[in-house]
Amino acid sequence: MIGHIKNMAEVLKALGDEKRLKIIKIFASNNNETFCVSDVANQLDISQPATSQHIKILKNIGILEENRRGFRVFYKINSDVLAEYRNDIDELFKTTFEKCQYNFSCDKCPYNNKSLSEKSSNAY
């Protein structure tokens, strides 16, 4: 549960891009590891580095997990994180009309995760 406006904004922003949403769906249908990064790049009609950069953003919020197979890298969805965000966002909508307990002083809010990238195995 992140439940905090600042973090929610970060997640929503990461998801708020057409190509990244497509990347998620492509990797979601990637159970047999059919698509590697270059395949996705072709599907999206952008370069491989551009694809890697989008993937990085999705890894940073923990939604994608790396799975290297030789010199190819496959990605899959972290279902737990996905489910968590699904809940958090729904909660955000559900509590829209409830007053913020900390009056938007995000720094004082216990739900304020310093960095969402801690969810990522590639946290630095």
Added chain:
Amino acid sequence: MIGHIKNMAEVLKALGDEKRLKIIKIFASNNNETFCVSDVANQLDISQPATSQHIKILKNIGILEENRRGFRVFYKINSDVLAEYRNDIDELFKTTFEKCQYNFSCDKCPYNNKSLSEKSSNAY
């Protein structure tokens, strides 16, 4: 129901900003029209024009409705649109692992709303 990646990205992007999320919550608690635009600007510690620009983005996706009272303007949440987006986003998560029927050719998808701003009474 928008149910389309391209439109979903637009909505998520509009919501993917800390200040805009705060604006939503502030206006959500604005039943008695306590806060006008300038009040919100003060709360967010940005200028009034910056606030108006954020509001415009939220109006464009239909989440905010204008209510002019004299020379002040108050805003309130359009609960129907909010509920719709809540559903759409939840659907997006729920169907993450389902294959896109149109193989991401958004132009062919019947759910592809040309412009979300049609939801706005200020559509142009």
Added chain:
DNA sequence: AATATGTATAAGAGAATGCTTATGCACTTA
């Protein structure tokens, strides 16, 4: 009508974003 108040729009500056090409890195294979 003239003035006052509050909001929206315009214009411009600086930061952030998303792309490209070039290159380095990880791993495989001959």
Added chain:
DNA sequence: TAAGTGCATAAGCATTCTCTTATACATATT
């Protein structure tokens, strides 16, 4: 060990975003 393959990172560029100040617009008040 050397060459090949695919991904990540670096650097640079164009575009978009978010802010500011200045100004136009809408409404109320005197």
